[in-house]
Amino acid sequence: MFRQLLPYLRLMTPWAWLLGLGIALQLMALASSIGLMALSGWFLSASALAGLSVATAHAFNYLLPSAGVRFFALSRTGTRYAERLVTHDATFRLLSKLRRHVYERLEPLSPAQLQRHGESELMTRMTADIDALDGLYLRVLAPSIVALLGIVVCGVVIGVFAPAIGMFAALALLISGLLGPWLAWRAGWAHSDAWQQDNTRLRARLLERLNGLSELMIYNRWQGEVDHLIKGEHARDQHEYRLARQWGSSQLLSQTLLGLTLTGVLGMASWAVTQHGMNATLVALMGLAVMGAFEAIALLPQAWQHLGRIQRAAARLDDVRSRVPETDFPDKSEQQTPEGARLCLERLSVRLDGSVAALTSLSLDVEEGEHLLILGPSGSGKTTLFNSLVRFVSPDEGAITLGGAPLNRLDEATLRAQFSVAQQETHLFTASYRDNLTMGRAIEEDEIMAVLKALGLDGWLAHQPDGLAGFPDERGSSLSGGQLRRFGIARALLRQAPIVLLDEPTEGLDEATEQRVWDTIRKRCQGRTLIVITHRLTQIEQFDRIAMLDEGSLVEHDTPERLLADPDSRLATLYQRIDPELAGLMRPA
Structure with missing residues (x-):
């Protein structure tokens, strides 16, 4: 007792x-x-x-x-x-x-x-x-x-x-x-x-x-x-x-x-x-x-x-x-160091709570410096794939390698240094705006301001009494939903990691702001691997490849030109339903 x-x-x-x-x-x-x-x-x-x-x-x-x-x-x-x-x-x-x-x-x-x-x-x-x-x-x-x-x-x-x-x-x-x-x-x-x-x-x-x-x-x-x-x-x-x-x-x-x-x-x-x-x-x-x-x-x-x-x-x-961590990191004797930033996913399967299949035998390679767009409806497994890459969930089967090293053989500091992440929901800590953006790293204020200006946040910052030294309200209520999302993107872009992961980066933004955000992302991610998860069919022609997920499986993946040129592809079918004229224009002659 x-x-x-x-x-x-x-x-x-x-x-x-x-x-x-x-x-x-x-x-x-x-x-x-x-x-x-x-x-x-x-x-x-x-x-x-x-x-x-x-x-x-x-x-x-x-x-x-x-x-x-x-x-x-x-x-x-x-x-x-x-x-x-x-x-x-x-x-x-x-x-x-x-x-x-x-x-x-x-x-x-x-x-x-x-x-x-x-x-x-x-x-x-x-x-x-x-x-x-x-x-x-x-x-x-x-x-x-x-x-x-x-x-x-x-x-x-x-x-x-x-x-x-x-x-x-x-x-x-x-x-x-x-x-x-x-x-x-x-x-x-x-x-x-x-x-x-x-x-x-x-x-x-x-x-x-x-x-x-x-x-x-x-x-x-x-x-x-x-x-x-x-x-x-x-x-x-x-x-x-x-x-x-x-x-x-x-x-x-x-x-x-x-x-x-x-x-x-x-x-x-x-x-x-x-x-x-x-x-x-x-x-x-x-x-x-x-x-x-x-x-x-x-x-x-x-x-x-x-x-x-x-x-x-x-x-x-x-x-x-008594909870045992589902994700454990290796001892020093078992640690490996990645050589490059090439990602390889081999027959990846993830079951949530041990029963619900979120990903099923998914295989996908992402070359270093490649810009990949992952499309799929809600529940297709996009977020689970996202969480698997940063080891928030552990696969039940299959493996992920980064630069030739298995992801589960990287110590936590090395793993976190490889990825810069912006999730759907941006959390603001009880700290200054500068600290929320830099997350403890030494970053010049000119670089911070350049990113904020590129994302259209300079006007918002100008209305803050203390500028970057100011503190946000609880849960970031002093920013609108779109501003908070762009703030999270700015935080991710300021981190100099070889791989950038963005989850629904332009959700809820108007067309002009969305275009501005995409332009900033492409400019700041030149020479870096970019993986974007979304369900929106916008800016797809700007990506090197597109991967389509449905019900936890990889349906198709190729360049946007080839997928749109194939009338039987899932991407071409979706575009045809949305805007037949636009779909015809985007197919190669």
Whole structure:
């Protein structure tokens, strides 16, 4: 049941000394509290008895116990303050390491693997689930250890004066410290676990719906989503309500056990006074010592009641941690270096999720410096081919070689250096426009401005208050869809990689802007391999070859002139349907 917590307990090892110091300070604070209450009880009782006569009053030494009371009061305050500093510092260190640990497990995963979780789900796991684990040390582990040691301290304090009473007090407190948390855990685990599941689902759904707020508003579905979220919140709060009722029941049980323990201790102490001549002033000392020790025990049921949340969060994070990257890169001994930029795809087959065939036995060669246009309808496998080239997905069969070296024998740095990529959706990071364009590379500002001007983005940049030093709004909302697409193309063209991959580079652009973008792409890709994926029949005559995909298979590939000259080719048929006159003009005489 607790095995999913073991990996996170092991993460505490580097700061074991700090965690131990926090527990020691908590124990010192508890011991000071027990000492303060016990000594105060004895002092009040002794003072009352000393005041029965003038002689005993003058003989009573009140300075020493007064000093003891002040010492325990100051030490309790000081150790509690120090304990808060140390335990919270240790917790923040653990959370920091845990976030890094989870991120390091997420980073090697391919985009295809990450998309199975979804952006909102991953964000929830990185925030809410990790935050839930801060209670493992701070609210469960440390208080439980301190309570156990506090029972021993209480037993020793009482046992110094009456060993039998000390043993009884320690045993009764131990039963209370075990029974209460165990019952709270058993009764509250299901509701606590369900609360964590409902809460994470609500957070993930809310984040996802907020990302699509404009679409929901346009289609008048936002109120329905609000109602659904409120309904889910009520279901979650029902678990919270049941946990609160169980907490009240656990408080009743705790106070009952305290009453029984206190009654037993006071009864035994009174019997010892009357039958064995024990000093009567020790009765209050023993009773208040029990109450001081019970201060640590009383908080345990609620902490253990919420252990289900911690276990559920750990299980969800463990699901991420246990993911094995689908794409692995070779060790240094197995790495190869490409010679040139010739791409060869041999009988490439890719099945998504192990069952859906996205590419089937596809073979294609792309010569170095060649400009290739890949055409096909939606679902034809164009994007899967794109992702295979950059190793976002791994082929189930076949192989891809680059410059004679198998793609899966290139280390990641070498592989990424070969490709410059512009995907359909351009992501802008929380960084300046310059940093978003250069992606950490040193590029002269004149070159950046030349590319932006060629793509028609210089006018947009002129309206930015800080120019390239300015920051975009979230998700690039300060740019229109066409501007954002051209921004992504500019980023790709500024990278001096031998192969340029562009996915639907002119989608959504007007005719004049589209022509301007194509002219810029051709100019900046002279001498470089260019592979463009699209479903638009524009500018095809500017490419060296055209490859047609359909249902994951390569239907035909040749020069645009030969394909258009062949009346049976797929390309000629498509052109004939769109514009018969244009198709006739484009066929060679």
